Amino acid sequence: MGNSDSDLLKESFEATHFQLSGHGKRNAGVLKEAFDQVEDTMPSDHYGQGEVIEAFQLKMAKLLGKEAAVFFPSGTMAQQIGLRIWCDEKKLKKVAYHPLSHLEIHEEDGLKELHHIHSVLLAEKNRVIEFEDIIALKEEVACILLELPQREIGGQLPTYETLLNISNWCREKGVKLHLDGARLFEVLPHYKKSAAEVTALFDSVYISLYKGIGGIAGAILAGSRDFAEQSKVWKRRHGGDLISLYPYLVSADYYLGKRFDKMEKYFQDARELAKQFNACEEVSTLPLVPVSNMFHVHFKQPKEQIASLLAEVQKESGIGFTSYLQEATKESCYFEISIGDLYHVIPKEKIDSAFLLLNQRTRL
């Protein structure tokens, strides 16, 4: 793809007045809005202690139905540590997860380089892990990690029955089950379950505080009290036990309060928007019917062709579809949609005319 095509796409996106995805620009205003509610005299946390961190951790533990929750600067740190604890407990440095797990493709192999934990890859890349994949596991592992939804394939989900089967199997076999719930709250409307009902199937759970919730950064790792205490020791080893984490804590708490009840709305909006994409002859979404606030939009033409075409559509319609495209094959490409606060403020007729334009241009 020529620089010019991707640059044009990015520039055209940045010039749009409305965007389909997200909560809006990640800028200083996001932090400042959260802190407008906070007195100057609110004491900082101090190396994991203090009201501001302990109260938030307690709230998250209750919400997630676990004995204890620990705040981490990042999910990368939280999940490596979770898996390390389970591996140490079993004295077996092997875990199993999806080939497109965040740990496998986005963390510079931290799990292997820092913790010397080997990964067994479950299922093919283009589908979620099924119960059959678990049964077929030939190697003994300390822990299985499930990511709900599976982000890299558009945010797909196994059925709830599959989760139950996997959970029961793990308990029978003495294998720990860890939930990569970066977007856990976002899938609850589809499962029609509470967070605690889902996490009850897992021994440990990570959730992100800046995806659907839209905080500044940060993550929660939850589990038993003993698991949480061990994770704090590893947090210090990783260099994540900062003297002050309150900028993230306050923001996470503020936006959780603002957005937790909107997950159903984001989910319905995603389904509505996916229909619009699928109504375009040469465009389709993955999954076809979203099961969370996210999905991927696929095109059957090469990336450079779609980039210049989408740049035009964005320029003419004033609606921002995407700032980037990812190659699927040499002949096809896609981008990701995550519904947040921005979608429902767009006038319906503006969306309709943007899609009319998209359908026309992609058919040519």
Place this chain on the structure above:
Amino acid sequence: MGNSDSDLLKESFEATHFQLSGHGKRNAGVLKEAFDQVEDTMPSDHYGQGEVIEAFQLKMAKLLGKEAAVFFPSGTMAQQIGLRIWCDEKKLKKVAYHPLSHLEIHEEDGLKELHHIHSVLLAEKNRVIEFEDIIALKEEVACILLELPQREIGGQLPTYETLLNISNWCREKGVKLHLDGARLFEVLPHYKKSAAEVTALFDSVYISLYKGIGGIAGAILAGSRDFAEQSKVWKRRHGGDLISLYPYLVSADYYLGKRFDKMEKYFQDARELAKQFNACEEVSTLPLVPVSNMFHVHFKQPKEQIASLLAEVQKESGIGFTSYLQEATKESCYFEISIGDLYHVIPKEKIDSAFLLLNQRTRL
């Protein structure tokens, strides 16, 4: 020490109107003051990229006279990574440092548990590393770490000539020299050198952004361009490559601007204040003449005795000396002073009468 004594000490400290140490309470106001200067539209950094992080890193690289500087959430993370890079380069997982190095006593053995790097301890606990200790090193190491000033023994320093000798020795022997400069800016007035002059003796350097500078949290790791690039890969592995670090970056930059030129003042204030302590018959400072903004205050009585006595002095004088005491031996104890913005706003006569009281009570 009974809970009651340490509680009394803490409570009496918190009730004081003036305090000798620090810049003031670490509370939400610290963040909010820094962000009052910032437009809502300032874009966030994004996984280590973007104007707000790149500009700050460039500024710090220049200030430290190194090719490149990388922001880290914590010094724990920054230093482990620095040492790991040097160990990998030499294919030797061994480093040497002071027995009271932060890495040895405050990081839950992250260096050993995560990086499998062994430590060789230089010098006795109660003194700084001298050139003789380096010459006497019997084991080959990839890197030597020097902490300036040596915090756990009151912030003592080797002479500048010793630094030169160690640096030359390391270059001759092909051993990397890393600077734990958590409080580097704070020792420059004593050495009468610029930061770049001191760091020129080292291959890599870490500085803290919340000690003398008084930011919210965060650290800088600086060195060659190649070293910096490698450190970013390890930062991701550690889970420190957050989507947004701007709360720390903006605060560090703001308070650096506010306090960098005050280091000379803090240093002179520390020397003045140490004199007052040493004028009390049963009290002494370590070092006797401070070489930075910090020193330890030692008492030749047991911790519980001094705690209740200091609580009274604080209550009567309204001057906060300390909120805690550390046992030195069963029969002696100490606390730490780090001069910041709070000291010079205290009326001189209030300090004098507090010391009169301290001298009277400790003699009894």
